[in-house]
Amino acid sequence: MLEKKVKMMPLGDVSIQDDFWKEYMELVRKHVIPYQWEALNDRIDGAEPSYCMQNFRVAAKMEEGSFQGMVFQDSDAYKWLEAVAYSLMWHPDETLEATADQAIEIISAAQQPDGYLDTYYILNGLEKRFTNLMDHHELYCLGHMVEGAVAYYKATGKRKFLDTAIGYVNCVYDNIGKEPGKKPGYPGHEVAEMALAALYEVTKDPKHLELAKYFIDQRGQAPLYFAQEREKNKNDFFWKDSYFQDQYYQAGKPVRLQDRAEGHAVRAVYLYTGMAEVASASEDMELFEACQRIWNNIVEKQMYVTGAIGSSQYGEAFTFDYDLPNDTVYAETCAAIGLIFFARRMFEITRDSRYADVMERCLYNGVISGMSLDGKKFFYVNPLEAVPEASEKDFYKKHVKVERQKWFGCACCPPNVARLLSSIGGYAYEYNEKEFFMNLFIGGSMHAVLDGKENQFRVETEYPWNGHVKIQVENEADTGFTYAIRVPGWCRGYSLKLNGEAVKCPVENGYLLMERCWKNGDEIVFSMEMPVxxxxxxxxxxxxxxxxxxxxxxxxxxxxxxxxxxxxxxxxxxxxxxxxxxxxxxxxxxxxxxxxxxxxxxxxxxxxxxxxxxxxxxxxxxxxxxxxxxxxxxxxxxxxxxxxxxx
Amino acid sequence: MLEKKVKMMPLGDVSIQDDFWKEYMELVRKHVIPYQWEALNDRIDGAEPSYCMQNFRVAAKMEEGSFQGMVFQDSDAYKWLEAVAYSLMWHPDETLEATADQAIEIISAAQQPDGYLDTYYILNGLEKRFTNLMDHHELYCLGHMVEGAVAYYKATGKRKFLDTAIGYVNCVYDNIGKEPGKKPGYPGHEVAEMALAALYEVTKDPKHLELAKYFIDQRGQAPLYFAQEREKNKNDFFWKDSYFQDQYYQAGKPVRLQDRAEGHAVRAVYLYTGMAEVASASEDMELFEACQRIWNNIVEKQMYVTGAIGSSQYGEAFTFDYDLPNDTVYAETCAAIGLIFFARRMFEITRDSRYADVMERCLYNGVISGMSLDGKKFFYVNPLEAVPEASEKDFYKKHVKVERQKWFGCACCPPNVARLLSSIGGYAYEYNEKEFFMNLFIGGSMHAVLDGKENQFRVETEYPWNGHVKIQVENEADTGFTYAIRVPGWCRGYSLKLNGEAVKCPVENGYLLMERCWKNGDEIVFSMEMPVxxxxxxxxxxxxxxxxxxxxxxxxxxxxxxxxxxxxxxxxxxxxxxxxxxxxxxxxxxxxxxxxxxxxxxxxxxxxxxxxxxxxxxxxxxxxxxxxxxxxxxxxxxxxxxxxxxx
Incomplete structure (x- = not known):
């Protein structure tokens, strides 16, 4: 019974009109996305070049040159395309779509005949490909490519990018695996697992789910692939002096045997998200139980009150239970975002509000702290205590910036913020045939087809500044379904009115379940007390x-x-x-x-x-x-x- | 008026009989010194070899081989000889002295015709000598050689080691300096400054004081010698990403312009000790004022309650005012010892008890915490808060050991503890022609010639466990002088009795000054209240x-x-x-x-x-x-x- 009980609202069916969130979304659409495209094309004065699109052009033989930038530079284009896709869903924009199509043309032109597509190895020697899965991010880039491609396909219906991604997936499938002649490896930096699960939802090609499942289950098996790879290729093991060793990569033991969140926090939560997806898609209870154990460990022992995770700068990693220093903290923006990814899957499988509570905690605190109010500057690290002199003079607080930074050489957080904020509507509202879930209190209009019937709602709220939420039904025909409202974990008192009358409703898994035949003009007022x-x-x-x-x-x-x-x-x-x-x-x-x-x-x-x-x-x-x-x-x-x- | 007002008691004239300290001294004499000799000769099973004496033998062409170990490995022999010298002063031991003489023979045999003596360069190419003063410790080894040689000369009257050291000093004098043809450098790791001042006290050769003064004043002058050296020889600048930059070496600006303790804590306090010595010997008030500013900065803003200093592991360094973390602390044993060195000179110049207060604070806390009660294990780092799980799993607390360690590859702390503890009597008691100072309350018998007259005292105390101190005069003839007893800074109430009668005495600079004609059998009882x-x-x-x-x-x-x-x-x-x-x-x-x-x-x-x-x-x-x-x-x-x- 691990199939998802609910699914995200298509972003095109959620029109956010909300004082708090709409501005963030517009900042992303108007500033972050265009700025990042300039950055990917090395057109920002005074900024370190990205080389991202240049690498693709060189790999596509459109221009001369060599690979430059980080080994995972390709992923920036994919994350950008994913953010663009979400943005196009709720704000069609022909010019932006044309730019994205153009980027996809360049990316696709770099693809090799067998589907391979990683510009680092295309430009540095394909014979070396798949020889450093531990650190060289080929499968990380694959993951972001697939995520971007699935989103872009959903946004536009265009298959070009999706087909390119499927081509690379199939190439990986042919080269990586337990079968003879393949390398029994898996990603050093996870994300492909969740991406392949998303691809499977679109393609229903069992190979895609199989590859995700393989990546998850092969991870950490003895003899350890990464150890063999290091030895064979004399790859450096950067973490040889660390406490966590291969658990940096969550590869110290098989994932089903893991019960704590360990190692690099972003990698970890991306993996756990993929595990939840695969557990759900394949009804794998043992795998799901591992997800639950790890989830509980995070939220019960390793999460800051802001929803931030990963308390150590060394390895950008989880440390040990109850180790939550406020000043030497890492608390990467991307890790809090990854926790939201994990939380959403756990919610979709369980319909339990405690997962949505964590999404909300991360979103309003540890995630949006990562971006300045003008959308132009970003934090990697989100401290809970900051002293400028310490950040300047204490080497071990050097990473704790007291001002958000313009952009980063390793630009992982800004595009991650962008793709999350431009898809926020999908986190707020989820549904199935019989239930419509309000997880986050975000104002706007929603269109949802439940049990074949059209529904239109309008939500008005000044959340998070007060706890009043008004929901209006604007349906043409009456429909019967359950409107489920999350009662937040922080909330200790509320009132519920239907058409002006106080009503009582059952609460299940933290949701007020309002089941009735809804008519046009019905009005729900959910009012949470919000004391300090x-x-x-x-x-x-x-x-x-x-x-x-x-x-x-x-x-x-x-x-x-x-x-x-x-x-x-x-x-x-x-x-x-x-x-x-x-x-x-x-x-x-x-x-x-x-x-x-x-x-x-x-x-x-x-x-x-x-x-x-x-x-x-x-x-x-x-x-x-x-x-x-x-x-x-x-x-x-x-x-x-x-x-x-x-x- | 900066000449020293008091001088250390010769260790041969202080016979410590004290429950608290005598055991430490005996541990050093019976265990640490013999153990270290075995270590220097690579005869400890299971321990990393030192190579120290082997390097000298190879350099002396007594055997074949190459240089091994740290660049400053020579200094371990010198520190050992210094500890031996102090030990011989209060506990003559023909066998130990013969072993030391033998070591000195080997060391001296390695000396080059022009006096040069650093086995690293003798064995790796003399043409490269004096090309990396910043990091290669040639002048640090010089300093420890001179300290050891002066102590050994005072202990035994034998000149061999002293002459060897003078030979190396003169070689350095001929090669390093501002004169044309010399290199205008100075030590990367200080200690030579204080050592040369001590040598000057013995030799009265103005060149020796001049060299100490030159090292101090040349330090940090523009153009910066270390920067030129780095550029010329392509030496790596390890601290290029640090906040402190050349202040790691206290060389960021001329020392007279410095008013904070900065950079590597041990280097810093060794320098300040040398500065105080040179200021005193040359009546240099400006230099002394720099010492006072820096001293005040340390004890008013950068010292742990245990007397430990140097709060950051990165650079083993001072950080910024009031930055005294208890758990990520460095607080190296050697730095607290160095602060005692600095304190003693400041006391000798000022006769002010606040310096002796700090000596006491360091000694009973941050220094002896560095050695296990059985004398066999040592701490580099002396935390004020320790959690075993954090030391194991938090990379930034990895240096905070929760058990003292057997010995170290870089063995600086154990011999430093050894040389301090075996000379503790000299810190406890100082004197001049008219005054006898009791700085530390340590029991024993003292013989002191004041104003040409013989004096014999006996001190009995159970300090630090209670505050009662009994002093008995055991003189044959009556003598007139001032017996000065430090009233500790922590002490808020005390009584003073002379021959059973309460007496009142003037207190000056924190000392009870008991001036009278002392007779055989006179008994002082100084009784400090010691509440929690x-x-x-x-x-x-x-x-x-x-x-x-x-x-x-x-x-x-x-x-x-x-x-x-x-x-x-x-x-x-x-x-x-x-x-x-x-x-x-x-x-x-x-x-x-x-x-x-x-x-x-x-x-x-x-x-x-x-x-x-x-x-x-x-x-x-x-x-x-x-x-x-x-x-x-x-x-x-x-x-x-x-x-x-x-x-």
């Missing part, structure tokens, strides 16, 4: 002892130096703080701020010359504390920032 | 907010898992704790333990599945907290340890 909530962490999280995080609804708040002066570590909340909750429309593109009377550890008794002295109790000065949403930090001036505040 | 003291850190030290360190007298205490279970972060002291103070003679070779009724943050309300939840106040369980002296941690079982405890 102080959140405490399990005492095994050493860094958060004696501290709380301030949340309101799904939004994690933080203190910034701009509002609270520096030395934020000196600030304390009072034990039962009362907050002034205020929507400030001109601040940070409009945010709710939280203000409370707190206190500051007094420096009065201290002078410049005293480092230690006898303890005679703590003295405090009153200080007003002003909190802003975490995601919006460092959009004004550079300064200290703190999520976990003393109390 | 809670110490708080400046609130700018982020890591120590809301926490206190527990001290009693000079001893910093810690919690260990062995006494308090794990998850030490959950433990809180009560606001006004009462302690049971108990000397436990069978515990950790005899320590005073501190026990108090504290509390533990309750995990009751938490289950394995909950990482975050709404804050509803803190709940505690009563728990008895047992503290042991910090220096003695991890001498029983491996486990968590914590100095800064919540309150």
């Amino acid at each position: 909530e102080l959140v405490t962490a399990n005492p095994r999280v050493r860094e958060d002892i004696g501290k709380v995080a301030v949340m309101r609804g799904p939004v994690v708040y933080c203190l910034e130096e701009a509002d609270n002066q520096d030395q934020l570590q000196e600030l304390y909340l009072s034990e039962n703080p009362e907050f002034v909750v205020k929507y400030e429309k001109d601040l940070l593109k409009g945010v709710v701020t939280l203000t409370t009377e707190g206190k500051r550890l007094s420096e009065e008794a201290w002078d410049e010359k005293t480092l230690y002295k006898p303890y005679t109790g703590r003295k405090f000065m009153p200080q007003t504390l002003k909190f802003i949403p975490y995601y919006a930090w460092t959009n004004r001036t550079v300064g200290e920032m703190l999520v976990w505040v003393r109390i | 003291e809670l110490v708080t850190a400046n609130p700018r030290v982020r890591e120590d907010i809301g926490k206190v360190a527990v001290m009693r007298g000079p001893v910093v205490y810690c919690l260990e898992e062995a006494d308090n279970q794990d998850q030490l972060q959950e433990l809180y002291l009560s606001e006004n704790p009462e302690f049971v103070v108990k000397y436990e003679k069978d515990l950790l070779k005899g320590v005073v333990t501190l026990t108090t009724e504290g509390k533990r943050l309750s995990e009751e309300a938490w289950d394995e599945k909950t990482l975050y939840k709404p804050y509803t106040g803190r709940k505690f369980m009563p728990q008895t907290l047992k503290f042991i002296p910090y220096y003695a941690w991890t001498n029983r079982t491996v486990g968590e340890m914590l100095v800064w405890v919540r309150i």
Whole structure:
């Protein structure tokens, strides 16, 4: 019973009209996507060249040259095309589509007669292809190509890119596998697993599911392919001094035997997403149980309150249970995005709201913190505590930037943000023949065919700034189905009205299930209480002892130096703080701020010359504390920032 | 007025009889020194070979071979000889002296006709000598050779090693300097500066002081010698991505313009020690003021409560003011020893007890923590908070060992501990013609000639376990001088008795000055109150907010898992704790333990599945907290340890 119970709304059927999200989507459409196309073509003044499209042109013999850039440079074009595809679904744009078609022409022209398509090896010697699966990202590029191709096919109906991708998939199928004459390898950087599952949904070609399943099950089997490959080709093992060893690649043991999230966080969650897809498509309960164990480990022991994951810069990796440092943190934007991918599959299989709760936590916090409010600058690393001097002078906090950066040599996060935000409608709303699920509270209009009947809804909300959500049915004919509304994990009180009357509904798996015959003009008002909530962490999280995080609804708040002066570590909340909750429309593109009377550890008794002295109790000065949403930090001036505040 | 006001007691005139320190000295004499000799000769089963003496033999053409080991391997022999010299001063030992003489024969036989003596270049090509002063430690080895030679000469009166060292000094003098034809370089790793000052005290050869002064003043001058050297010889600049750049070597600017301790901590304090020596010997007030600025920066902004310094593993370096992390700490044993070196010179110039206070803080905490109680294992890194799982699994805490290690490939700390502990008497007692200073409260007998008159004292104390110190004068003839007793910075109440009667004395610069005509049988009893003291850190030290360190007298205490279970972060002291103070003679070779009724943050309300939840106040369980002296941690079982405890 692992088949998906629900599926994403086609993005063309969700028209987002939402003060909070629409602007992000438009930023992506108007700025990020065009900017990235310029970047892929090395036309950004002052930026490091990408060489991405140039590599394809050279590989296609359209121009002279050699391979340049990272080994996985091809993937940037694929991620861009995926973002373009989603954007075209909800905002058709002939010019953009023509540009994308042109890119696809170039990409396809580089394809080799047997379907192979990785410009690094095409340009550096095809005889060396598939000899460094561990680190050379050929199968990572394959994965992103397939993801982009499936999305573009769904967006436009055009098969060109899809056929190119299928050609490369078939080439890999012919060269990699357990059969004699093939190499028994698998991707060093996962993503192909989930991509192949998505391809299978389109092609229904069993080879495609089979290859995904093979990649998953061959991973970590003894004798270890990567170890053999390293030895045979004298490839360096960068992680030889590490604690995690081959678990960096989640390849230290077969995935079915794994019960913790380990190693490189982005690779890990991409793998787990693929595992969930394959478990579902092949009704593989054992594999699904591994997904559940790993999921539980992440959310119960290794996830920041912002939904961020991967607490160590070394290996960009998961570490050990309850190890969640706020200041040396990695918390890559892409990893939080990957957790959303994993969460969506787990939700689709289980129809359980706890997965959607995590999607929401990531989205409003650890993901959008990765992009500046003007859409022009990005974070890889999303710290929960930042001190500019430490980031400058402490080598082990060097990766913790206190300002988002313009673009990256290794440009993985910006396009990942782009493809997620331009497909956000599909995460918000999912459905099956009999149920329509509202997972995220995002305003807009939806068109859904359930059980053969047309439905039209309109959702209005100012979420996340308040908890009121109005849903209007705008159907021509009456239809019977269940409208399922997620009651968020953070929500401790709500009211539900139908056409102005309070109603009671069963709650199942965290969803209010409103089953009835819906008529035109029916109006649901779901109203969540949204008090300020102080959140405490399990005492095994050493860094958060004696501290709380301030949340309101799904939004994690933080203190910034701009509002609270520096030395934020000196600030304390009072034990039962009362907050002034205020929507400030001109601040940070409009945010709710939280203000409370707190206190500051007094420096009065201290002078410049005293480092230690006898303890005679703590003295405090009153200080007003002003909190802003975490995601919006460092959009004004550079300064200290703190999520976990003393109390 | 910068000439030294006091000088060390000759070690032969101090016979330590002290429960606390004598055992350390005997461990060094009986175990560390013999063990190290075996190590230097590659005769330790299972240990990485040192190659040290082998390199000298090969360089002396006594045997065939090539250079092996670190570029600074020679220095290990010199440090060993220095420790031997101190040991011989207070414990003559013909066999040991014969072994040392034999080592000196071999070393001297390797000397080149022009005095040069560095086996790395003798064996790898003399034409390359003095081409990588930045990293190749030729002048570091020179420094340790001179330190060893001066000590050995003072211990034995034999000139052989001294003359060899002078030969190398003169060779360096002829090759390095600002004069035409010389290379305007200076040591990459300092120590020669202080060594040359010590040599000058013996030889009174102005060239020796001049060379020390040149090394100090040339350092960091533009154009930067190291930068020129790097460029000319294509030497790699390992620190090119660092924040500190050439300040790693304290060479980013002229030392007189420096006002913070920066870069590699051991190099730094060795330099500052040399600066103080040269400032004193040449009455250079500007240079001394630089010493004072830097000293103040260290003790007011960059020193751990244990006296440890150098908070970052990267570069083994100082970082920025108030940056004193307890868990990612470096706090190298050698750096705390170097701070004692610096402190002693500053004391000798100023006769101010605040320098001796720091010596004491380092000695009883950050230095002896570096050696196991059996003298067989050593720490480089002395953390103030340790969690075994973090040290194993967090790459950035990999250097934080939770067990002392047997020996090191780069064996700098063990011989440094050895040479300090075997000369401890000289740090405890200093004198001039009219004053006798008791800086450290260490029991024993002293013989001192003041103003031409013989004096004999006997000191009895159980310090640091209690604050009672009895001093008996055992003179044949009456003598008039001032007996100066340091009133420690930590001491807030004391009594002073002379021959059973309470007396009052002036206190100057932190010293009780007892000036009188001393007679045989006079007895001073200085009795310090030694309550348990809670110490708080400046609130700018982020890591120590809301926490206190527990001290009693000079001893910093810690919690260990062995006494308090794990998850030490959950433990809180009560606001006004009462302690049971108990000397436990069978515990950790005899320590005073501190026990108090504290509390533990309750995990009751938490289950394995909950990482975050709404804050509803803190709940505690009563728990008895047992503290042991910090220096003695991890001498029983491996486990968590914590100095800064919540309150």
